[in-house]
Amino acid sequence: MRILVLNAGSSSLKTALFTDNAQQTGLIDWTYQAGHAHVSLQSDAEENVAVVAVTSRGDVIRSHLQALCQQAPDGVGHRIVHGGMDYCDSVRITAAVKAAIVRNAAFAPVHHPAHLEAIAAVEDVFGQELPQVAVFDTAFHARMPAAAAAYPIPYHLYGEGVRRYGFHGTSHRYVAEQAAAFLGQSLAALRLVTCHLGNGCSLAAIAQGYSIDTTMGFTPLAGLMMGTRSGDVDPGLLLFLLRERGHTGESLDRLLNRESGLLGISGISNDLRQILAAAAAGNQRAQLAYDMFIHRLRSHIGAMVASLGGLDALIFTAGIGENSSKVRADTCAALGF
Numbered sequence: 655m656r657i658l659v660l661n662a663g664s665s666s667l668k669t670a671l672f673t674d675n676a677q678q679t680g681l682i683d684w685t686y687q688a689g690h691a692h693v694s695l696q697s698d699a700e701e702n703v704a705v706v707a708v709t710s711r712g713d714v715i716r717s718h719l720q721a722l723c724q725q726a727p728d729g730v731g732h733r734i735v736h737g738g739m740d741y742c743d744s745v746r747i748t749a750a751v752k753a754a755i756v757r758n759a760a761f762a763p764v765h766h767p768a769h770l771e772a773i774a775a776v777e778d779v780f781g782q783e784l785p786q787v788a789v790f791d792t793a794f795h796a797r798m799p800a801a802a803a804a805y806p807i808p809y810h811l812y813g814e815g816v817r818r819y820g821f822h823g824t825s826h827r828y829v830a831e832q833a834a835a836f837l838g839q840s841l842a843a844l845r846l847v848t849c850h851l852g853n854g855c856s857l858a859a860i861a862q863g864y865s866i867d868t869t870m871g872f873t874p875l876a877g878l879m880m881g882t883r884s885g886d887v888d889p890g891l892l893l894f895l896l897r898e899r900g901h902t903g904e905s906l907d908r909l910l911n912r913e914s915g916l917l918g919i920s921g922i923s924n925d926l927r928q929i930l931a932a933a934a935a936g937n938q939r940a941q942l943a944y945d946m947f948i949h950r951l952r953s954h955i956g957a958m959v960a961s962l963g964g965l966d967a968l969i970f971t972a973g974i975g976e977n978s979s980k981v982r983a984d985t986c987a988a989l990g991f
């Protein structure tokens with residue numbers, strides 16, 4: 655089997671080709687330089703890197719797919735951010751599924767146009783008949799009980815799709831399955847909290863193999879403090895900023911999504927490695943950013959454990975979770991009881 659996997663975002667397209675005995679990965683970084691993309695292809699044997707002029711993103715994606723796949727794959731999987739109320743499992747992409755991805759772009763305006771662009775490029779290169787599958791980031795959380803999914807706002811909004819969806823679902827699901835395999839136990843019998851700590855951060859409380867609670871909500875802005883995203887703030891604070899400080903929807907979006915989190919507090923970086931280095935050198939704002947990150951992580955883990963009624967394993971993944979033993983140790987230090 656030859657399976658091509660695409661993770662298309664506004665700033666990058668990540669690709670991987672899995673064959674029976676090998677794996678090749680690729681990356682198009684759209685942010686490299688104005689009018690130019692940085693394209694790389696990596697296999698066990700070699701890495702090819704090129705900077706290409708971008709007149710059409712579609713052209714760049716098509717030639718990247720041709721370079722990655724010497725022969726057509728048997729199937730293609732796309733990571734799609736939002737299944738909305740339409741999908742709670744992976745689905746073969748048809749005209750109706752594409753229409754739903756367009757419709758749900760209101761929930762994920764940055765990602766969905768990039769997903770559609772990637773689906774179209776695959777059709778162009780390999781033909782309409784090649785099976786393509788949408789794998790939704792929200793799907794793993796779709797079985798959250800209503801008590802966890804609904805917001806305490808007027809009920810009719812819940813029926814209109816204003817509810818908690820949760821994200822990073824493919825990551826939470828994968829590491830939960832891997833943890834069960836490591837422990838030699840059935841996933842269905844375990845109560846797990848999975849911590850996806852990258853630039854974006856979220857937790858999932860997993861029971862009987864599904865997410866029953868999570869820290870992200872209607873959007874990926876909720877929950878933990880992140881690289882540039884605030885995570886939870888008092889919603890009244892947003893009203894104050896709108897009414898009293900001249901903010902607009904656009905400027906609040908920028909403030910909360912791009913200028914907050916580790917970057918907003920430290921004033922140094924959204925990258926935890928730089929925060930840790932600055933804190934070690936005595937920078938107090940970097941130290942505060944780190945302390946807040948850990949404080950919020952601990953308290954949200956506490957909430958997830960309470961949703962589960964106990965805990966069998968705590969799992970860390972993504973750039974920070976995998977690599978920072980300090981974050982893991984400082985988090986767990988509060989959970990010894």
Ligand code: ADP
Pocket residue numbers: 851852853854881924925926927928972973974977978
């Ligand atoms: P993305 O969400 O963009 O995919 P990643 O999962 O790659 O992000 O995670 C990026 C984060 O991981 C950054 O904050 C980076 O500083 C952090 N990180 C990577 N390696 C380390 C490390 N050795 N120690 C601490 N943090 C690390």
